Amino acid sequence: MPQARDEYDSYVPEICTLLWQGADQATVATALREIARQRMGLHGTDVLAEQAARRLMVWREVITR
Numbered sequence: 001m002p003q004a005r006d007e008y009d010s011y012v013p014e015i016c017t018l019l020w021q022g023a024d025q026a027t028v029a030t031a032l033r034e035i036a037r038q039r040m041g042l043h044g045t046d047v048l049a050e051q052a053a054r055r056l057m058v059w060r061e062v063i064t065r
Contacts (some may be wrong), residue, residue: 011035019060029053 014035018028032049036042 007040015056020051021058025053027055028056042051
């Protein structure tokens with residue numbers, strides 16, 4: 001669904017802001033879960049949110065060295 005791509009684009013600034021402000025993994029995971037639940041209507045995403053947050057922490061570490 002092409003319009004879904006634009007939806008995801010709207011979440012990036014919020015998550016990037018958290019990363020640039022030094023948010024910890026738990027905070028990023030919570031934000032991802034809230035986006036999934038409140039804006040996308042998805043449930044049962046806790047494990048995926050934790051995995052994504054962990055990867056984002058690694059990514060932030062690599063690009064800020």
